Amino acid sequence: VSDDLRYVLDLEALRALVQRYARAADARDYDAMAELFHPDAEIDGLWGASPLDEYLDRLRTTPAAYDQSMHTLGDPLVELEPGADVASLDTYAVVYQLASREDGSNATMGMRYFDEVERRDGRWRIRRRRTEMRWVTK
Amino acid sequence: VSDDLRYVLDLEALRALVQRYARAADARDYDAMAELFHPDAEIDGLWGASPLDEYLDRLRTTPAAYDQSMHTLGDPLVELEPGADVASLDTYAVVYQLASREDGSNATMGMRYFDEVERRDGRWRIRRRRTEMRWVTK
């Protein structure tokens, strides 16, 4: 496989990686979510920075404020040198949170995901994610 | 063309297929829509499952409840073995329905399209679509 072909194959793998994240998050399937990160990954999100395990534990044990979510993602803007094993992704997301159990309201959030990804053993996963909440409407 | 190159060419063709669907739906161009499905396709949507012809007839003869629509799609998550002639697509969509003739209100729907697609005579089309409405806000 040439470097050029490897490059487009890698872009497709990275695009699928963030789409899989959306589906795991919306299904609240935290085992599927864990598969998308390297075990030593760090997530810097709404709760500050934490290692992957802590982050997932917190998701698993925190009662969901909303009945369901839908993570709609734009195409990631990818910085990748052809042939490299690391890349940076910048993904726009609009996250719909729906039908709160507590007060019946909805929330829509404008997010931006900044991911550092790495290929290990032939497989791309996230090693660091920083999320930025740009706006929220209720 | 190698299997790897065929794979990325197929992903691009499938991506364009769902984008063409959005444009045909928003233009209410049901002939253009028909071109995206195999003649024996089945659509399992808001009205239950029906063959393509019945589904299109119903679209053609039902007065539109809204003046215009905009089908915004996320990138499809595609399951495709390199070289295969069948694939599965899972596409997130936010559908805006605007300016109702009846009551002036708008509706926004969170949808998910599950497509089984097949290449026949070198051309990818949908042979089965199942749609899932996840939420609607008015």
Place this chain on the structure above:
Amino acid sequence: VSDDLRYVLDLEALRALVQRYARAADARDYDAMAELFHPDAEIDGLWGASPLDEYLDRLRTTPAAYDQSMHTLGDPLVELEPGADVASLDTYAVVYQLASREDGSNATMGMRYFDEVERRDGRWRIRRRRTEMRWVTK
């Protein structure tokens, strides 16, 4: 590089081009925005048709009505003959305008970007953009 491989590399470059536009617009970085167009480009937008320089000057000198924006884009539908140096893009966009300084309200716009792009000196840029506002909700 074969024509088929060139084709998918070009699609990736064009996809990144429109994603870079979203980021430049949201950062109000008009120098970064200028880099995405050929110097002789024309933009036919909300203010009518104008050359790139006039358009950018107007953006630079017009006080922003909103505090921030988020341009979320669907995947562009690309018309490109393998090996060609020109292409047409049709991109759906939902543009969120937020936290108006004037009246505190938000606006969401359904847009469609029609871009004619050209490769010069090995680099794709926009030579003509026509924007269509399909709807706006406040």
